[in-house]
Amino acid sequence: MLQEHDLNDSEFDLLEGVKSLFRSIVECIFFDSNIFRREDSKLMAVYSRDKDYLFDVNCEGFFTASVRSTVIDFILERKRFSDDDTDTFAFGIQRLINEKTYTAAYPLHDGTMKTEGSMRNMLAKDWASMKRWAHYQPLDQIRDYFGEKFGIYFAWLGFYTNMLILPSIVGILCFVYGCATMLNNQLSEDICDKTNNITMCPLCDRKCDYWKLSDTCLYARITYLFDNPTTVFFAIFMSFWAALFLEMWKRYSAGIVHRWGLTGFSAQAEHPRPEYQARLTNAKIRKMNVVTHVMEPYVSFWKVRVPATILSFSVVLLLITVAVGAVFAVVLYRMCVVSSLHLFGDTNDALFIPATAGLLNLVCIMILNWWKVRAAEVYDKLAVYMTELELLRTQTEFDDSLTLKIYLFQFVNYYTSIFYIAFLKGQYVGYPKKYNKIFNLRQEECNPGGCLMELCMQLAIIMIGKQALNTALEMINPLIWKWFNTFTTKTGLVQPKEENRSTDEVNEVHSTQWAHDFKLLEWGPRGLFYEYLELVLQYGFVTIFVAAFPLAPFFALLNNVFEMRLDAKKFLKFYRRPVPRRVRDIGVWFHILEILGKIAGMIIAFTSNFIPKMVYALSVSEDKSLEGFLDHSLSYFNTSDFPPDVAPQNPAYDVEICR
Template sequence: MDDIEAETNGEAIRMQELSEGKSPDLYFQDGRRCIDFILAWKMDDQHLQLHHVQRREVFEKNLEEEGLELEFEDNVESQLRFIKVHAPWEVLTRYAEILKLKMPMRELRGMDYEIMHPHAVVKEVEGWLSSCLRVFQLDEYLFPPQEKTFTATYSRDKEYLFNMKEDIFTSSMRSRIVDFILCRKHFRVETKACEMSFGVQKLLMDRTYDAAYPLHDGDLVSEGSIRHLLRTEWGSLRKLHKCQPLECIKDYYGVKISLYFAWLGFYTYMLIPASIVGLICFLYGCFSLYSNEPSEDICNQHLNITMCPICDHLCDFWHLEETCLHARITYLFDNPATLFFAIFMSFWSAMFLEFWKRYSAEISHQWDLTGFDIREEHPRPEYLARLSSMQEQRLNYVTKMLEPHVSFWKMKVPGLFISCISILLLISLALVAVMAVILYRMSMVAALSLHGDSYVTSYAMLITTTTAASINLCCILVFNQLYNRLATYLTELELPRTQSEFDDSLTLKIYLLQFVNYYASIFYIAFFKGSFIGYPGSYKRLFGFRQEECGPGGCLMELCIQLGIIMVGKQAMNTVLEMFWPIFFKWLQLIQLGVKEVASHLPSTRWGKDYKLVDFGTQGLFNEYCEMVLQFGFVTIFVAAFPLAPLFALINNIFEMRLDARKLLTYYRRPVAQRVIDIGIWYTILESVGKLAVLTNAFIIAFTSNFIPRIVYRMNVSPDDSLKGFLNHSLAYFNVSDFPPEYAPQVSGHSVCRYPDYREPYWREDKYNPTSMFWHVLAARLAFVVVFQNLVFGLINVIRWIIPDTPGKLKDKIRREAYLTNEIIMEQELLRSKTSRWTGAFGKWAGQGNDKDPLPTHRTQKPASPGGAGDFSSEIQYPRLHVMDKEDQAASHYYLFVCP
């Protein structure tokens, strides 16, 4: 198809789109050329400075020399200037070759996909399942299934291999090609100016332009656009039960954004079995609550056990039955099903990662990402801006361009040193906040104990834990805002050259800071609280203060409350902020740009409406990924203490998908489509979290819960293999007279009190020393950790070995497609060779050709443009071959048309 034919077909397609309700604001004034990108700036004093005007003129001239077509639009009321950018067919095909885009190939007869027909029984079962799941499937009328076609990396000198049509370049592909050009065109005013003065991002940074963005294809309320279709079928809460239209999302937003929603949807679906098993384990604890003998011994007052004071000097003795509610709630999360659920979730995390790799491989094949490789990146505009004053430059071997030379010892090392020290200080700040909450908890317990009311005393532990977790959540949310800003600043000090280096460094910093921020208090309760406290006569103290103790049933209930409040509270707060932050930034942006007073005039055009929206930015998906990865940590690392975590995560994610979609469609400008092969460094983080989860769950079961002491008691102490008498056996005796005078309680009406530990009673010679039971329990705990982690890791490795990263059928399909693609290429090359020989012979017979050069090429000169990727001073135009339809291919000869 030549350029004239492509433009003619393109005009027909555009006229059809206009007749179907497409907005005329998506085209130039001639109604033919579509708008692929918008550049905007305002006529104020800053933008009218001489160097800004000259930069815009040079930049726009270079764009036109590259082949892009520009049209200028003025908005008198707001003094805004819009530049519409259109990429013609020749530019699209040229950069499709540069970007190594895959295009559909011409298919020959007999080259169809091989269809596997299942067995009749399997077919019947599949039909029954599809009818049952039809309510969750997309409407095929709105989202027709896309047929897989043979594709290959596009090359203009072999264009005869491809089925090139005007609509083959989607709007997302067109905007990506234009953005690639915009990011690499120079704006040097003087010949001696910095060679790295290029890219629209740098022009945006110095306010030469105010905005650069592709257009949405329509309004949210007007039918006939993909945006409206996605808003009603994808971004609506009424469609919660429907699958996501990933193909449509990919065509509109590109691979990077659609891959995030594919990962989020897959993660949400995988949470369904984890939620069901967790709910079953929780219900088991509810149904067997009153059959737990230790908690019943606490609630029944026939034991009449007096416990030692929980604070020094001021607190009085208390009775064990006051913690009846605490003991029963603890059993809900510390029962025999806890071990099973911890093992199940360890395997679940491994299965999730393995199945995601398989699903990701299928997506990569379906979206033509197989074999995709990241090209060499140019320096970041921020990197160049920080080094603009440097005189020393060196030649980049790959790009063959002069770049500022950054001294490792003089510039890199100081930035890395400042960054590391700052990270350590921020981590220390989070730990200080945890210590402050610990002091609050200790003071609160003592204050409630002094109240004297038995009702208040019985709820003291619950009140203290709940309020402390709420305060900790508030500190976490405040620190997160500080961490995000400081992490970005520290990453800039490290001078990362490319955007990928910047993203990876920033991701590790923020995740490390948020990991400490969210999990520090939880790790303290799980592994440190109540572990090294000593005994009543000789408590171990920190800064003169007595350390916190766990209740008689352990710290698992406090861990569960802390985990539940932080996890659920974080998700609720993030959901609210995600919906209101874009509205706030949109309002703030209008004020900063000075167009709020004329906002009523801007919606008259599509580019004016999109100008008021918030820029999505390069870090738009970072917060979304970080939130979900932190949630994955809550679901896996501490799931032994909170079996309902997967259920809360599932409920949150069901709404999260739709709210993220609605936010993206409603409040943000349309981002430039980007190609990625996977979710990047986030998979490595998920894999590390999964391995950490096995260790933490093993230690929680062994040291935080009472699972191991109960097993040891049943095996070595209990005469009937039951827990009868376990409570009394787990409490040691202490003589009140052994209290140090400075810590003795003021009111003492008791001579003996009890405390939870395995120590010799006061009437023995080796009083208060650990008993043999203590060492048996400790050995059993350590043995359990070793056996648990080795068994789980071993089985996980077996699972990874059994489940390949790429399904076998998919491998065969890829090989089959590669074979058929080669067959198509060879068949088309054979046809070309035959027709070339026939044409050469005909030309020689007619006296218009020769044997050596039957198909001459034509070299066309182009105006020289500034250097950089994509600049060509000359180009070879190869002949385009057009083969007749398949009915005419059966003839004895072919007609060849050579278009100059």
């Protein structure tokens, strides 16, 4: 009994030791609970003055700073400033700002970045610092400082970043496997074997000569790195990961929503937009809101919203056509370069054309994006105007509709060229006797090793290049504009000179918190839209096209680690404090993520050679191997059947059969 008791004690001590070790490892990634105390879950309800007796209003901090800012903004947005009843839209602080009556209106930051003991200072040191890149985020304090909308954004960004760790590891292992077995691939070895003496048909009309398949040896070997047996496994893995990610996010966000007292917050409980109420001032039909018990104007779905929605998305389709036209121009460029390179005798275009086309497409994407967002904000204002015509009741519904319009354009802008390579290139080329031409130009053909390598290059250039440019611009632009605002404020270019004040009074004014915040950048009308947009576009690259670029999750993880802290620093240091907004989820972005997740993995069936290889091994090969697959996949063509305008003009040697 004594020995058994001692054994149990030793087992217990060992278990406690393992727990203690694990606890000490995990504690290093948690934020300091003495600085950021975690809020306990508690029952909450929306405050109502009619039921004031149910709330402990005398409790210190009952109305937080973010709640007070929200209440003040609510009043300022709806307060009329004119006695003229015919001026329906004579209300709101934003119109007074547009008319230059006021310069700006914003909540104040909690001190400066260096004010010891302030929440801004604590967040800057223990959250917005790159030294804390591996730490959890103090979400409760972020929510108290910026509001629920920002809290939900950073919660989603942190969750998404953590979920990328596993696919990053699996993607690296798949890439390492491809490197380790690259020299053992039967298909690439057959392509590189010069003794096979396989002569291929010309890649362009008249100017191009016959060429040897062994010339693409390097391309075939590199392709194997991204098109090997693990590619299929990884594509399937990412499909399941995408579904698991969304389900786990719903569970995780439900806990946050409950803890923050947002469970009862819905579209019906949200107040109508002041613009909505102004447009429907003279509405004849009114109905009672079952939640707020307030009579509100009623908008006909079929007579008003359906026609307005059709008009809105018709304009969006027009802009999408412009983006598709830009990608089509890049495709024509690739066709022309094929002919011109062969005209000058250059046959090493297997890597040159995809690389230059990818860079050109990235430039087109950035130009289109700049045109849409920056150039006089034409599209932004047009999108807002079209969404206003839909007469959406709440700000959440308005933001979701506007988000969908702009995202559709961005989706086409970024993904069209990649979809072309993945699903269209090489599918409708025709055959040597009758090629399907566009503007009298031959369509591009995939390399005998497949289009996956080219797709990988296009994806890497656009994804990594876009992330690098956005990260640089996100930090450089606010810094430049902050310096500019500081310069104009100190020189008096944007405010009246203090002629009737003494020097001490002027210095006192400039030392106030509102004067410090005035030098910062103001939030645009879209808020966090472009932050979500960048990450959702990245999510599409990671899920839909991951089979072509297994390292995409790793680069996404690397980007998001920096993105999280740089966004935090940007919001705290360079921007005025935003007006807190109540939301209970990430809005329409969740439905966009669901759609992207459902089409993930589709690329493997169209671009990879995995399925043809499996069919050959199981149905054709006698020994169930891939030996002879290359010869099986190439058809024969008698050169005497070439039309006069297609056959090589000056062939280097006589060829009876090309492949």
